Amino acid sequence: MKFVDEFRDQALAMGLAAAIAREAVPARRYSIMEFCGGHTHAIFRYGVHDLMPENVGFVHGPGCPVCVLPIGRIDNALELAEEHGVILCSYGDMLRVPASKRRSLLKAKAEGADVRMVYSVDDALRIARGNPSREVVFFAIGFETTTPPTAVALRTAKAEGLKNFSVFCNHVLTPAALNHLLTAAGLDVDAFIGPSHVSSVIGSRPYEYFTETFHRPVVIAGFEPLDVMQAALMAIRQLNEGRAEVENQYIRVVTRDGNRKARTIVDEVFERREGFEWRGLGAVPDSALRIRDSYAAFDAEKRFSIVTRSAPDAKSCECAEILRGAKKPVDCKLFGKGCTPDSPVGSCMVSSEGACAAYWTYGRFRQEAA
């Protein structure tokens, strides 16, 4: 398929693999964190590991929207569906994430709650229009990529005067998470592969602060396997040359300023929260968005007086350490034993962008062979 196959071309991959093998100095280790779950997924799905030298390793970051949502917020969603009796609309992966007491939206649905999987926030709007006598709540999650569509939906709902639609906002911000990883979480990696879709919205400029402050290269990369390999090569070159710059491998989509129009709409509808709890990272200042007062009528948190209580992760679950890049999925005692994609204990085993699910689904043979 045009514009896809080119980015998965084996001959080009072999060429890049050879270049990486040439550039990577055998005496040193290169530890590169791919921030996004989309990159983790590509690395495992295409077997990028097999083309990398031993001393170049990937550390998986927290950029999986489903993974980083803390249990307390999923408990809130359950409360909306079960106690407030709303039609709760959510992206598919979110339905299977375990909440407190290993409950999930999928289990609530089986017990009679009206939980619906949607492909986009537009579907939620359509459901609201079609069910004027029911409250419809969109369970909004995601980084800067999914925020603009939610903002547009809120504007649409306001313009149409939809009385029964609201959003339970859980949108989070990438730069704050990166900052937290490098300061409070004490992450020790040499370089970053920066987000692809997120960067199409926010641009490459916000990462300049990190390269200047923390002296770690950031290479923004697309989600195709060749993108990941080329970005790794660019990061290795920076490290070899003692540079720490923001480089943009994903020039076919990302610019320095990103998508200004999208950001304008987001700013009109959302404002920063002072703090937000992330699974794995704990409370991170200025790391999430909430709905502005001018849209308060569409804010499910206000409409249903939602209070979020912090809830502990399941015992022995290492999602927190894994999301911080401090542990690998195989370091978790539950990996493949109590916790598999069929019966997940932690969020990282649910989403296709989660590191544990990627290891288990695509890479399990590596452990067995080892």
Next chain:
Amino acid sequence: MSVIEARFGARDAKLSGAVEMIHGAGGRATAELIRTLFRRHLDNPLLAQGNDQAAFAVEAGRMVMTTDAHVIAPLFFPGGDIGSLAVHGTINDVAMAGARPLYLSAAFVLEEGFPLADLDRIVASMAAASRAAGVPIVTGDTKVVEKGKGDGVFITTTGIGVVPEGVEISGDRARPGDVVLLSGSIGDHGIAVLSKRENLTFETEILSDSAALHTLVAEMVAAVPGIRVLRDPTRGGLGATLNEIAQQSRVGIRLEEAAIPIKPDVSAACELLGLDPLYIANEGKLIAIAPPDKAQLLLAAMRAHPLARDAAIIGEATQDPHAFVQMRTRFGGNRMVDWLAGDPLPRIC
């Protein structure tokens, strides 16, 4: 005038009206529904006897029997509908034992309020599929459930068939070194159905591959009676089906991604939705596993049949105590092709 004829008007006029509880009550309305709708389309001597069962002579040797419940949304999709699907699906399950399908039965669960015109279309489509395949539906049953307790129509079909002498095909017979063949492109059915889902309409020319594979199987078995495994990768797609076979046979399977046929439209839809074509359903494709020295002969027999022109060798069985299905990617790396947990879900980010 009967209940149904009142709605038919003239016999060949378009049906109007809807299924009512009385159609399932076992009285005259039920009999009329059977006579004017089911029997009219599915007409054959055994059904015409009007008994609660069909009686027929049996051949010597081994018989196979299979049953399949069909539920699908939407009921009508590009390239087929629940009626043709219910016929093809069960014929294929019989055929995957290397058997020649003989007869089918069909049980309908109808929801009160379901348009009779739609039911008529579905039964006509079943009749056409069954006639084209030469496998008659010889007995059946109809029940009606209250509105809200069904989803329009559910159809369960059962099939029986006869296995030719000397053929022994089973999911547990793959051996390390055996060759894995696929009859054609994957994902067509699932993507065609998905394209018409209420919440996910997108433009595509893709048609479901729904087809009866028994004539293809007959050619294959005639060419290579020693075929070890046959299976149609329906729900769960190629990925799930190969995992089933690997588990049953206790072998590993190694695939070559580049060898797996896939249409550009299917590939594009999967990219757009974040789905993996390996897990998308097929209704007119089969996987065959055969000893390595028979692989080319089998491939040639498959390619000579119109339903398997794009057949390909896609991999081999290996010695592997874990019974993993692995794939060398087009990219040059390796990955597992695991069972899918739950339904395939589009990605978020």
